[in-house]
Amino acid sequence: xxxxxxxxxxxxxxxxxxxxxxxxxxxxxxxxxxxxxxxxxxxxxxxxxxxxxxxxxxxxxxxxxxxxxxxxxxxxxxxxxxxxxxxxxxxxxxxxxxxxxxxxxxxxxxxxxxxxxxxxxxxxxxxxxxxxxxxxxxxxxxxxxxxxxxxxxxxxxxxxxxxxxxxxxxxxxxxxxxxxxxxxxxxxxxxxxxxxxxxxxxxxxxxxxxxxxxxxxxxxxxxxxxxxxxxxxxxxxxxxxxxxxxxxxxxxxxxxxxxxxxxxxxxxxxxxxxxxxxxxxxxxxxxxxxxxxxxxxxxxxxxxxxxxxxxxxxxxxxxxxxxxxxxx
Numbered sequence: 001x002x003x004x005x006x007x008x009x010x011x012x013x014x015x016x017x018x019x020x021x022x023x024x025x026x027x028x029x030x031x032x033x034x035x036x037x038x039x040x041x042x043x044x045x046x047x048x049x050x051x052x053x054x055x056x057x058x059x060x061x062x063x064x065x066x067x068x069x070x071x072x073x074x075x076x077x078x079x080x081x082x083x084x085x086x087x088x089x090x091x092x093x094x095x096x097x098x099x100x101x102x103x104x105x106x107x108x109x110x111x112x113x114x115x116x117x118x119x120x121x122x123x124x125x126x127x128x129x130x131x132x133x134x135x136x137x138x139x140x141x142x143x144x145x146x147x148x149x150x151x152x153x154x155x156x157x158x159x160x161x162x163x164x165x166x167x168x169x170x171x172x173x174x175x176x177x178x179x180x181x182x183x184x185x186x187x188x189x190x191x192x193x194x195x196x197x198x199x200x201x202x203x204x205x206x207x208x209x210x211x212x213x214x215x216x217x218x219x220x221x222x223x224x225x226x227x228x229x230x231x232x233x234x235x236x237x238x239x240x241x242x243x244x245x246x247x248x249x250x251x252x253x254x255x256x257x258x259x260x261x262x263x264x265x266x267x268x269x270x271x272x273x274x275x276x277x278x279x280x281x282x283x284x285x286x287x288x289x290x291x292x293x294x295x296x297x298x299x300x301x302x303x304x305x306x307x308x309x310x311x312x313x314x315x316x317x318x319x320x321x322x323x324x325x326x327x328x
Contacts, residue, residue, distance in 0.1 A: 046184070
């Protein structure tokens, strides 16, 4: 496997600019258009459940791991191990940091329900990551959540234009709690944030993100910008979101999935699910529906042609005592 060509040496020493000029946040940008359309980010979190965070200052090309200052001989081997073990690799850097400030840190994070945790270590060389255990058996446990803000301008300009100001301003309680990170997905929802170890995805986070941080410091989600929890199927993410809206259950561990049943499709291209969740005081049943978007849109700034997406909608929420929630 031949990695992409490295970035020019002069650019690799800087973290305050993307690999190419990001441009302006004008009306043509995908995130601006998504906000204007009112695109829903519900149930768009990644399916990933395990993560490898690799501190790597300097700009990143479109393929961050292979187009950065990370050891070019090690990068494809690390990518292969991550694919084999189903682990998502994210490059991270301090907001505004430069190369000389790097400490060679790396972390393993587990978002699986009941196994949530994150452990930080320091590598002496990039090759260390090829043999290090990815199971939480090494490293210092993180004392609290980490906020990863996508600032990957080499992947989409909106991520840099919206993400970098947010990462610099986010009022996290400790200096190790906020990181810029490589591509998270859902560029049109920039600024995008994932909160580890639970793996909650947020999009279109406004201002300095203070309300998001405040919610997680209280063990709750910030529902207004929540895209979903990583690792869960889209229909479960949608059901959890609908139940949180209806019942006000905002705890990070609320509404664990119990069972999901595919219902008969009411129309072509329409998908309907019934999902049982662990509620308070008893189980909650949610019916959700997925429909194709009415029009094709540009999903990223660099998209060559428009595409369609599916959106999720809450139909009903009910508790085991028979008390219904409202539908929509």
